[in-house]
Amino acid sequence: MQSRPDMDTIFALSSGRLPAGLAVIRLSGPAAFEAVRAMAGDLPPPRYMARRAFRTPTGALLDRGLLVIFPGPASFTGEDCAELHLHGGKAVVAAVSRELANIPGIRIAEAGEFSQRAFTNGKFDLTTAEALADLIEAETEAQRRFAVENASGRNATLYARWRDVLIQGRALIEAELDFPEEDDVPGSVSPQVWASVEDLVREIDAHLVHQRSGEIIRDGFRVAIVGAPNAGKSSLLNALARRDVAIVSDEPGTTRDTVEVALDLEGLKVILTDTAGIRETTGTIEREGIARARAAADRADLVLLVKDGTGPAAPDAAWPAKRTLTVWSKTDLLDDTDSRETSPDAIRISTLTGDGVADLVARITAEAVKAVARTADPLPFRERHVNELTAARRALDSFIHSRDAPLELAAEQLRMASDSLARIIGVIDTEDLLDVVFSRFCIGK
Template structure:
């Protein structure tokens, strides 16, 4: 599928920079390169050229690389100009390139969208490329690379192939039941495999939370009574005065958040208002926000001032919790009885590093338990859930007739195909590609 337009965009980082990469894709690419670079360059070979406007004026000198289609990222003719990364240089090159007839500035994600439409990548790999560009931690990078290399897409396609085979066997039995070369009954093998697949998909869906932790972060919420040391711990972990710390109770009124990189995992840490009953109107709003935030946490840090303990009432069923005794320096190095998981002093730093290590261990454990290949988007989970509902209906309705059960298998395979783009998914493309930067 070749587009009528040629597109151009900056594919490198924010200007000014040492080097800027300007990417072009489309049918006019070769003509633009020949005109600006003063002649054609060898395919896939970086050539140092003096770049000129059509009127002969020198724009800059830089490297030019030409990738002929279909053996390029987009499947079209593609070229890159690697030039000096000054704003004026890039602006003048853009003005010159976009001045050619049939050339325009690219929209967000348009290069990758063309790659998808030309069969160079599937939808799952496309989404993984966006994750790779946005990766901030080592775990995010590994997750994105694995999916970009096709592990996730291959899992969904393998399920789809099994369903297509199952349908073929059922329909063969329906249409050619009297033929000698058709087995008398394929039901046992087909429905046994469908039942196994239902379990596989259910286990895969259960790993979505681990995928969310990798992509969005492990949610840690600090809770406790006023003056329990929540903001002091928050500042110690942030390594800056992110929250106000005073002896006056109720200083923190709103949620404060920082993002940490703990052993390659993204961890989102939230400081909250002190939990107490006697609070003013504004502070009460902050307390309600704290309780609401706690319900969505992966880990709660319940802080207790060991020098003046005040228990807090909190419903935390199903949420991992660490009970942390604070102000160890005020109890002369001896933790008061109370069954604390960790004891710390933010004044001298005692126990803070060990607490961070424990948070990192708990975050890594949640990810490790889910397996290697995880859903990376809510879109995937929703379609997988629909597929499984069709499979369950087919497997649990033996009296419905083979034709209806085969139709349910078709609908399940259709949902799996939509994840990778093996069927018509035009209604999803705008949403997916709008998440990309302009030059990707």
């Protein structure tokens, strides 16, 4: 769908925070070239940078910089685009922006409006737009690589292929319903449709199995530090973070709320959560802190159960289906004859001397890497995608179990599933089905 000819031309600072060595102001829309011509004189050839002096209508110099133009549709937004590369001072950008805003039909862009216009003009699909947003927000190497892979359009290609299977199946069923007497419409096509849908369901199931890997890469591998009061949880958090992020005190119940810190381990984002000590208490605030501790452990991908190596044995907390590592703390206070738990999942550390901390970091890193181990196939990387895929899966399950139902109802289940896939990539086209029917069966000859 093309933009309206009367759509406003928009502009915005598209480079980083000011002041900076360079500032880039981007324009997009039907009046983009007219606007920069008014400020800079003649335009350079498309996609070639040229040095220009940018002036006000009265001839006052604003700045000297570089100008480049991108005629539509061969531009990021699909519209006529221009970029002004200026000196990165706040006053310079403010002055140029003020002059642009004074030109009729030109306004400051809203958040994400350049990308929205690019999507509207068919430059990319919704999954690519979301991946570009992830790329901008990437904090770790794994997040960057994942966003770059997703921005290639691989997910959209996969979902579009699945949708084509459903559209083809629905076309076959409706052709059998509506044109049973046509010579070029094969009879009894429904069995082959059921077989193709069953294959598709297996593909979707295999795709959804890896959804947590995508979530961990984007949002982080969550590690909850839990244990009894004064077990050394906050000291452990500070040691892992290599800075004081949590208050450490001998007084039980010091930590009342969760404290989080993010680490970059082997390119993966790992979020550590210090929690309140778990014990029986009558204090309202402390009970709330303990409830939050248990909730953090329930959300975590890995639980570090911290036990005081110098104190009496504490009862183990159980988190079903959770990976748990036992950490014996304060081992600098123990003598060599002490015998504490030595199972493969137990690590002895001292936050005072640093002994064992590196080993614990290595164990956490290994668990995080294992959690995102995956094939080179595309992964669902947004909750929105998972929700739509799950809805499509439900509709296909209903279709598979509707062999004895009227074909009209079966076709409706295929429509619902294909619409769910279309919503992921942002494509809902009611003409798709008709195109398939006419091209495959030559109906209306």
